[in-house]
Amino acid sequence: DKNVTIGVSIPAADHGWTAGVVFHAERVAKLLMERHPGLNVIVKTSPDPASQANAVQDLETQGIDALVILPTDPDPLVNAIKEVKGKGTFVALVDRAPSVNDNSVRDLYVAGNNPALGQTAGEYIKATTPDAEVVVIRGLPIPIDQQRQDGFDKGIEGSNVKVLDRQYGNWNRDDAFKVMQDYLTKYPKIDVVWCQDDDMAVGVLQAIDQAKRTDIQYVVAGAGSKEMIKKVMDGDKMIPVDVLYPPAMVGTALEMTAANFFGQVPVRGVYTIDATLITKDNAKDFYFPESPF
Amino acid sequence: MNPEAVDGAPVVLSARRVSKSFSGVQVLFSVDFELRQGEIHALMGENGAGKSTLVKILSGFEQPTSGEILLDGQPIKLPPNGGAEALGIVIIHQELNLAEHLTVTESLFLGREVTRFGVLDRKFMRAETRRVLDLLGSHVDENAPIASLSIAEKQMVEIAKAISRDARVVIMDEPTAVLSREETGILFRQVRKLRDKGTSFIFVSHKLDEVMELTDRVTVLRDGQWIKTSPTAILDGEAIAQLMVGRELSSLYPAKTEPDVDEAIALRVEAVSTGYVRDASFEVRKGEILGFSGLIGSGRTELMEAIVGLRPRLSGDVFVEGKAVPSGDLHAANRSGLAYMTKDRKAKGLLLNAGMAANLTLQSLERHSRLGYLDPGSEAAALARARRRFDIRVRDANIVAGRMSGGNQQKLLLAKVMETEPQIIIIDEPTRGIDVGTKQQIYHFISALARDGRSIIVVSSEMPEIIGLCTRVAVMREGQIVGMLEGDEISEHEIMRYAAGLKKKAAA
Amino acid sequence: MSVNEESSQNGIRRRSWRDVDLRAVAPFAALALLLIIGAMVNPNFIGVNNLANVATRSAFIAIIAVGATFVISAGDLDLSVGAMVAFIASLMILFMNSGAIADPALMLAAAVAFAVAAGAACGLANGLITTVGRIEPFIATLGTMGIYRGLTTWLSQGGAITLREPQLQEMYRPAYFGSILGMPVPIVVILAVTAVAAFVLYRTRYGRHVVAVGSNSDVARYSGIAVNRVRTIAFVIQGLCVAVAVLLYVPRLGSTSATTGILWELQAITAVVVGGTALKGGAGRVWGTICGAFILELVGNIMLLSNFVSEYLIGAIQGAIIIIAMLVQRSLVRKS
């Protein structure tokens, strides 16, 4: 039997979505190791690009045949990834694409679609409430966030949807709560909140609840946490939809990478995971109550 | 010692009608002062009279509120923060001024390091430091960190620092307060040598005998006013004291009263050893004043700290009225009626940026709390009482301890320890930096405490104090109690013989 | 002379009172300035609602900072408070989710007691590592910061820990969202905690000891003060304050995660210093600390309510405002 080691480098579980990533990476790793006795999967997490570059180096030190990486921030990691790839290691890049994203960087790209996450949300708002006044809560000032914003702007293009304000909520519940409180003070009328992330939605909902404001029609978040999907399933008026951005995509990439070694055909190219709109109708397909996210 | 020679000498540094106020409170009133070339000029006065303030003005560390400073007859505005050193004026501050982390060599050359091609010439500086220290007969290691030195050693470093600077004017604010006789003697020899080469000295001290021995002229201040300047030779100690205090002083020491032989033993120390002290045993009766004498570094402080629990005891026991006091527990010792007053008032005695009341009651707060909370009224009353009892003189009741005059800090420290109303009081250097008038008050106070039935241990490097006050004297040498003198045996000669190791008691 | 002395004493006393007052007043002056700026930026700002919001949400940092005032006055530093919030909140929610006690009111009471005990224990751990282990508080609490946050991540498996029992949640909600005599509960709690802390710091023996230890620990030791005990208790007080903050935090969102309380330690220390307490120890200003926490929260609020600052520059402007506020304070004090 073949002996294969796959290194998985992902962001630290310092936020709901990344926690989901860690959960799914470990879940699939265990699964695959049971399926293929010769397979060894090492999962490492890192809080920031610099330490992730270190982690990649450390994985290489341990002798890996393949690297599955979900970069905390793609551009700063290109050099580190190239270093590994240069040694002939199979590289699967997940979710976040650097500005140059071709065969020189990776063999396989499992794309979460950040622009699409914004665009899907924008299009939904455009379709449902074409004249809405929207406040936006952004994440952290890094490229993924920027891509989502750009996608959103494209989604609402050509409509009367008006963005009143955009501020950073740092993908953090408490900060989102504060930002929403201040939005509510600042704008007497808000129709829709787009906060691009389920964690922040928790804080947003509390702030609206506290202010007892009825003008807000709904909140669009994103990612697909069990909490929010449950609300969609239950028909919560404030959370009519959620935009899927599944942390499970890292599992997909891992499975495909394993298939590259144990399957019949080599796996190459780009595999895009859609930013599906979760509605009341399809919500149950995406509900995993045992996941931490 | 040679007034005629000095008389004709030119005036180097002088103050003309200098006044000084600190935030509205005047502490110097139009003071005149003249320092001639090649003279040693004593500056005397009670605690808080303004001596330190005047010398700080003469060295640029404070600026006068009005009046002027003349250098070589020319009015001058002295540069602040020690800049006057460039003009040949150096000062040894009353309060030690060394950075604890630096080594002796580093301290000596701080601010005027010697470099070669931009690189510190460490070898040269070390050698130079050694040379100056040897000149002063100091055995301090030039590489030792300041933090590891005793106060006396630090003082020697300060003196070395000043003397090494080839100054025209050296100002010494109570340099000998922490020095032993021997060290003082060596210092004086150097001072005279430099005086003969034309250096001028201002010498601030409360020790009359030293002033008589060393200085050429004396200026006396009282309550911030100039009182008199006169050649030392035509005065005697009593006259100076009288000028300072403004009244006649009765005898310095109260009559000794020995406790009854069958008086109860208040404190028993049995075979106490620490890192340095070995096997120290002694007893103190109720109503007794026991002196501890010995050379500097003989381990007196270490023994006392071990007794009260400031240092762990390696072995041995301490009993207060028959009850054992646990090792290393100052609080327990205090509760059993044992108190210790440190000799290091600046680093270990007072919170320099806290006010008088906070310092006074720090050790005895339980006396001022009612139902668990502090009663400011009771603290204020205690302060008023202490100020009266110990004659603590400040012109500003809200002054922080660090700004009080040195002597008044000492009195505040004594008051703080006495606030705990101890039965057995260990006082390390009770009168360091205290003027004669107050000294007399403190001696009488100690004596009164003894008559009240308290027991007092006086640790002192001032021989007259030990002799004048104590009914029994223990002498320490190299960490051991080598002698115990009583009655007529108590004399300077006898104590020195034990302290120097020429004599040892039979069954130690 | 004595007449003279008396009168001059009064003179100085008045002056130095002015001095002391100004220093204590300075943070409040900065606060007033901010309120004026805020009112100019956005008319909604000065509304009761907005100010109540700001005061309410400053509660966490304010209460933690009150504890930090003790630690800092005693000459130490605690970097672990943010992580401690996350840890204690996680423990508390897990406890409530465990369903160990059937009756919800009893359960809530037990959970509160449990959180307070956990806070005290975490503080005690910090204190003992620092004093008995003789490790610089900066490093000791950086280490426990890692430990508390790591344990939280582990407890939550990286995700969120959410209070499940709806009945409990309903019952507990007013602890953050309710009000007493028209005043939001968190504001009442801030005032109560601060009043108690001020009493302890200024009016008890222990408070004096804290300041003495922070000002010069040798002097404190020579005065018979058990220095290590005083320092350790300060850390325990810090832990208790964190627990109180957690008691307000949990009902707000009903959940925690490993990101809860990130960087709160820096905010708490900033509040303390902006409030006029020196990091060197030896003096504490509890009311100033509250004012500092308020200032920090206000700065963020004004930024958000203003329309002319790019969201990219908010951090920069906040930094600049803090520096300017300190400069204003300094110049006020210097003029005295």
Place this chain on the structure above:
Amino acid sequence: MSVNEESSQNGIRRRSWRDVDLRAVAPFAALALLLIIGAMVNPNFIGVNNLANVATRSAFIAIIAVGATFVISAGDLDLSVGAMVAFIASLMILFMNSGAIADPALMLAAAVAFAVAAGAACGLANGLITTVGRIEPFIATLGTMGIYRGLTTWLSQGGAITLREPQLQEMYRPAYFGSILGMPVPIVVILAVTAVAAFVLYRTRYGRHVVAVGSNSDVARYSGIAVNRVRTIAFVIQGLCVAVAVLLYVPRLGSTSATTGILWELQAITAVVVGGTALKGGAGRVWGTICGAFILELVGNIMLLSNFVSEYLIGAIQGAIIIIAMLVQRSLVRKS
């Protein structure tokens, strides 16, 4: 008598010297311990490759921490260094992307000079705000931290700033990935920077003054030392060190964003303290600092190479290891 005294003096002298030595050696002992643990955890650990990797990547924190040693020895603190890395790196990349100079070699040289100047300027700003503005360094640099990071966010418009010119990138790459006489460039740079810093701190007048100011600024002032200048220059040195770190950082990742260097200030300070320098100022141990940076990086490396620690617990174990390392140090020193 005098003979006797002599000997006792020497006794003391030997004692205190031994003490000092052990204290300086302690961090290295902790390092050795970690190396042993690492070798037990994973056989790959002790390979030249891995150790070179670890040393190489510790370069950023190590070099920044060398600067921090000066600031801390002078009794100050700089919290802005992480943000400064992001800011200077952004400026440098933008400068290189601007294409102002056609010749790549010349452009690179100009960019290096530009980064160094920017570092010095940022340090100077920190120093002046702290000394002239008389603001606690903690607050002053917390403020500039916000400013530098905010400006970075603004420069990058919330995204990343990436070095575009491939030719430049190729030319610059060896600055991080190359090696001199078989030694990776970053290690050479660490050693060079540390040697220079040690020389300045221990062998020049300025170094003496730094320690004196940190030990007791009043004494320093009374000795005619321009205290504010000494402190300000220490901040400038810190800025220069940050610039050097940036010079290595840019070729490694070729891109920055507003999240670059987050929490590096804490790591740098930790390295300094683990290396044996006290936060209260008055003594600096430059080689210890390097050792401290190395220890921090090793702990992370061992965690990564060991496969039996849950991902979720890494932070907790790291915290515990740091505390244990400090305890080991303390007990070593105490035994002396």
